[in-house]
Amino acid sequence: MTRYAFSVNAELCIGCSSCGMACKNQYNLDPGMVWRKLYPLSEEIYPHKDRAFYSLACNHCSQPACLEGCPVGAYTQREDGIVVHNEDVCIGCRNCLRNCPFGAPRYNEEEGHVEKCSMCWQRIDEGLLPACVQACPTNALTLVDLDVDDVSSTVQYPPGFPYRPDLEPSTRFVLPVAPKIVRRDV
Amino acid sequence: MQEKHGSGNKNIQQTLGNKVSRRDFLKMMTAVGAIAALPGNGLLRRGPGASVMPSTGYEGKDAYQVFHNACPRNCYDTCGMLSYVKDGVLKFVEGDPASTFTRGGLCVKGYSYPRSVYSPDRIKYPMKQEGRGTGNWVRISWDEALDTIAKKILELKEQDGSLLGLGMTKYSGNFGITHYGVEGMMSSLGYTTRFVGTPCWPAGIDAQNFDMGNMWCNDPEDMVHSKYIIIWGANPSINSIHSMKYINEAKRRGAKVLVIDPIFTQTAAKANEYWQIKPGADGALALGMARHLLDKKLEDKAWLEENGEGYSEFASYLRREITVDWAAEQSGIPAERIKQITEEFASVKPATIWLGYGLQRHTNGGAMVRAIDAFVAMTGNIGKVGGGARYGHLFTWGFNYNALVQSAPEGSIGYTGVTGPMGEFDTGQGGNAATYTDRAFNINKIAQEILDAKEPPVRMLYVANKNVLSQDFDRNKIIEAFKKLDLIVVADLFFNPTVEQADIVLPTTTLFEDWTVNVSYWHYWMSINEQAIAPMYETKSDIEIASALSAKINSLKAGSCTFPENIDPKEMMIKEFNDGIYSLFGINSWEDLKNGAHKAKLVSSASWSDNKFGTPSGKYEFKSAIAEEYGHSALVKYKEPREAYASYRLLTPHSMYGLHSQFQNLDWMLDYNPEPLAYIHPKLAREKGLVDGDTVRVYNKTGEVQLKVSVNDIVPADTILMYEAWYGQNNPFNVNILVDDESSDMGKYKTGAPGVAIHDQFAEIEKA
Numbered sequence: 017m018t019r020y021a022f023s024v025n026a027e028l029c030i031g032c033s034s035c036g037m038a039c040k041n042q043y044n045l046d047p048g049m050v051w052r053k054l055y056p057l058s059e060e061i062y063p064h065k066d067r068a069f070y071s072l073a074c075n076h077c078s079q080p081a082c083l084e085g086c087p088v089g090a091y092t093q094r095e096d097g098i099v100v101h102n103e104d105v106c107i108g109c110r111n112c113l114r115n116c117p118f119g120a121p122r123y124n125e126e127e128g129h130v131e132k133c134s135m136c137w138q139r140i141d142e143g144l145l146p147a148c149v150q151a152c153p154t155n156a157l158t159l160v161d162l163d164v165d166d167v168s169s170t171v172q173y174p175p176g177f178p179y180r181p182d183l184e185p186s187t188r189f190v191l192p193v194a195p196k197i198v199r200r201d202v
Numbered sequence: 203m204q205e206k207h208g209s210g211n212k213n214i215q216q217t218l219g220n221k222v223s224r225r226d227f228l229k230m231m232t233a234v235g236a237i238a239a240l241p242g243n244g245l246l247r248r249g250p251g252a253s254v255m256p257s258t259g260y261e262g263k264d265a266y267q268v269f270h271n272a273c274p275r276n277c278y279d280t281c282g283m284l285s286y287v288k289d290g291v292l293k294f295v296e297g298d299p300a301s302t303f304t305r306g307g308l309c310v311k312g313y314s315y316p317r318s319v320y321s322p323d324r325i326k327y328p329m330k331q332e333g334r335g336t337g338n339w340v341r342i343s344w345d346e347a348l349d350t351i352a353k354k355i356l357e358l359k360e361q362d363g364s365l366l367g368l369g370m371t372k373y374s375g376n377f378g379i380t381h382y383g384v385e386g387m388m389s390s391l392g393y394t395t396r397f398v399g400t401p402c403w404p405a406g407i408d409a410q411n412f413d414m415g416n417m418w419c420n421d422p423e424d425m426v427h428s429k430y431i432i433i434w435g436a437n438p439s440i441n442s443i444h445s446m447k448y449i450n451e452a453k454r455r456g457a458k459v460l461v462i463d464p465i466f467t468q469t470a471a472k473a474n475e476y477w478q479i480k481p482g483a484d485g486a487l488a489l490g491m492a493r494h495l496l497d498k499k500l501e502d503k504a505w506l507e508e509n510g511e512g513y514s515e516f517a518s519y520l521r522r523e524i525t526v527d528w529a530a531e532q533s534g535i536p537a538e539r540i541k542q543i544t545e546e547f548a549s550v551k552p553a554t555i556w557l558g559y560g561l562q563r564h565t566n567g568g569a570m571v572r573a574i575d576a577f578v579a580m581t582g583n584i585g586k587v588g589g590g591a592r593y594g595h596l597f598t599w600g601f602n603y604n605a606l607v608q609s610a611p612e613g614s615i616g617y618t619g620v621t622g623p624m625g626e627f628d629t630g631q632g633g634n635a636a637t638y639t640d641r642a643f644n645i646n647k648i649a650q651e652i653l654d655a656k657e658p659p660v661r662m663l664y665v666a667n668k669n670v671l672s673q674d675f676d677r678n679k680i681i682e683a684f685k686k687l688d689l690i691v692v693a694d695l696f697f698n699p700t701v702e703q704a705d706i707v708l709p710t711t712t713l714f715e716d717w718t719v720n721v722s723y724w725h726y727w728m729s730i731n732e733q734a735i736a737p738m739y740e741t742k743s744d745i746e747i748a749s750a751l752s753a754k755i756n757s758l759k760a761g762s763c764t765f766p767e768n769i770d771p772k773e774m775m776i777k778e779f780n781d782g783i784y785s786l787f788g789i790n791s792w793e794d795l796k797n798g799a800h801k802a803k804l805v806s807s808a809s810w811s812d813n814k815f816g817t818p819s820g821k822y823e824f825k826s827a828i829a830e831e832y833g834h835s836a837l838v839k840y841k842e843p844r845e846a847y848a849s850y851r852l853l854t855p856h857s858m859y860g861l862h863s864q865f866q867n868l869d870w871m872l873d874y875n876p877e878p879l880a881y882i883h884p885k886l887a888r889e890k891g892l893v894d895g896d897t898v899r900v901y902n903k904t905g906e907v908q909l910k911v912s913v914n915d916i917v918p919a920d921t922i923l924m925y926e927a928w929y930g931q932n933n934p935f936n937v938n939i940l941v942d943d944e945s946s947d948m949g950k951y952k953t954g955a956p957g958v959a960i961h962d963q964f965a966e967i968e969k970a
Contacts, residue, residue, distance in 0.1 A: 028450060030439035030440075030443060030446050030468055030469070030472060031439065031440075031468050031858075032309060032310060032439060032440060032443045032468075032858060033310040033858065033859075033874055034307060034308065034309050034310050034312075034313060034443065036310070036874060037309075037310040037311075037313035037314055037870065037871075037874065038307075038308070038313045040313065040314070040317075040870055040873075041294045041295060041313040041314065041315070041316055041317075042259060042260060042294050043258055043259050044258075044293070044294070044316060045870075047317075047869035047870060047872075047873065048869075048873060049873075050873050050874070053874065064466060064471065064915065064916060065912075065914045065915065065916065066912075066914060066916065067466065067468060067471040067916065068471065103258065134259060136259060136260060138259050138260040138261070138262065139259075139260045142260070142262060142263065144260075147260075147294075147296075150296065150297075150306055150307060151297075151307045151308065151313065152307065153305075153307050153309075153443040153444050153446060153447060154443075154446050154447050154450055155447070192471075194471070195461075195470065195471065195472075195473045195474055195475055195476050196474065196475045196476070197466070197475075197476050197478070198475065198476065198477045198478065198535060198536065198539050199478045199534075199918070200478050200479070200480055200533075200534025200535070200918060201534065202534075202883075202885075202918045202919045202920045
């Protein structure tokens, strides 16, 4: 079996946002639409503002709340775990926006429908990496197969990430590390 | 090419008058039968209404024509790219997987390219503005635009007897080799006034030339072998993102990484240790470290004996005038840390220092680079794989500069004074200037130079690949200076602040609509840039403009311009190659690059691996007679920093979302970085009664800007940090309103003019 998931290594992440723009580039997203972006960690989690991030899009949950609450079946989950949203079926009711605690589905005002990360299933089916993963210059964002890859050194619910074991979000995390800092006296 | 892309281009033309959404593109494509039914993987687990998979995103490799491109921006990484084109429309871009440096990836800027090509804000036609800065733009034909320009040039020649009244300023908007055809266009008209030098890196270039006889860095990919890495004033996490994997790998193998920077940068956050140095004290710190090497007898005596010129004099200077405690006091870094790191660095080989360009943007910048170079040299790490004092290189830039090298028309009169190189890329092949030359003005003092110019004054300015009003210094003075000009012509992609002050704007092609070839000043790869889509609207490349102007001016007065009147951009690119380039890269023809980027075949990944230096002595020169000739200390020495002229240090480094004034204006980029911020330390915020999101005035003797603050301890309490960027037409923010045109110490030797002390600026801050 295959169970695809994103792995987000905040120790390796350099906050370059290439992942987010690679997504916009692949899907030619309308201005204002962002499927993947960096969430800076608060100072309680990492001691310096704007210096550590989780790169997040859809977490492709095993029990996707978006799918459960969709009245028209616009959501599909593939055997490999990828949760796909179909814009052509979507009626724009935004139930999924209310149900998803991770903020993954985005409402496109102009088009009147929801959009979200599809883990680039078309690319995966062709043996390619998702656009965001391919973009990552430090391998901080990777595609893992939870049924095969060893993810024992990762965590599923890092600080700052909604604790929702009922949904079983597939994304895995490695926490950031702060360097020794020598400041001047001012 | 026109025919091949004809239908696609028409599609775009019909659609693009309005805002084009992704959906519109898809509809357009579906209408022409371009989108076939897409396969899912069939194994759908859940979701009752899900028989149809969404029709967006990647359409399979057979759906696209793929072209090789090169990102031509002024950036370390100069990424090879692939562009995916369907029916003449650029659908998306990727990194060229053939390059091990970029490894199939681009940065946040590179991935925004499709939006830049199809931006509704692009300049589509030649236009004239009735009243500079009024926004009263009127569309005109290319013929009218060129006629106006040509007649003005002929008038200047008539009036002055020369074309020195025609000024040209160009810098790093596009580093494609054929873009030197802008300089070529000027040379083909006669001897003109050139704004020479570089605002970027000249002090460091001169410093490394004094020390080693050239600026020549190791292959960045060999940093994986480094056992100790100091990143000194560079921030690759945001502006050389593909270098970070080598640093990470070295770290994984056990190397220690220290970042020295006034700001706790994203790169610093990834290091083992970070030092918050006082700006302008880098030289003092490096000299203190050098002194400690002597105290602990950690210098590489054998290497220095063999390769060091003037070393014993330098060592005496260190013993006489430098102490670690003094360096600690100057730099703000405790003596204990200086000692420990120095000992650690000297105890392993190879160890390397990456010197960023920010650290030399000071009135003592070149002297500071020399001090850091000297420290690396003393540890015997120059010429070593995984070692080196890394700054940059021009090793792979040996093209023909065919577009650049043009002869002045017969009988042209020029400048007769002494001139130096016309910028860092000047190969010394500048035409047949036996008697006359161009008149060289300092690119970094454009306002003052125009204000002071006499016999003749500059009356016309041609601007290409440069956004003067965003990027040049003392903006308010530039506006004054521009009032002296009869005609300002700007060739560009967007209505940027320079275009706002122009009389005529010429629409240029994006990289995807042009042919050229690119190399880097950091890595050793070369990428071809194929035309992937037909030029949109009425856009022309720089060399097509040159060619069209040549035809026009010669039709008005024969013999006025030597630039070829009919050119093919692809042929012009081919003419840039030579056997030297082919041999260096191990290719038989430029066509080999159609299969992907190629890397230079290096004897060693280390520069200076044979210890044969390019200096007059052939050795590493701690004491340089050439430095003295150019008015500097011959010996590597401490040089005092610029004195503060206001209460707080103002730092205005590169943003990760833009390359100078490029990219940040795109709506896609605004989605990730919507507005400029001034970063201040919580202590300063308390003193000034400021909280996150407050609007502040930041001002000094040069000007004032207003923006919101972010309270953040990444900056020290005596510093204001603002990233440079142009946020588009509706946002007047520009950091260079606050940057005066004070020169850095070095740059004249190799680039024709000193640089600018961009980071020796000071300002006040108050709640607005």
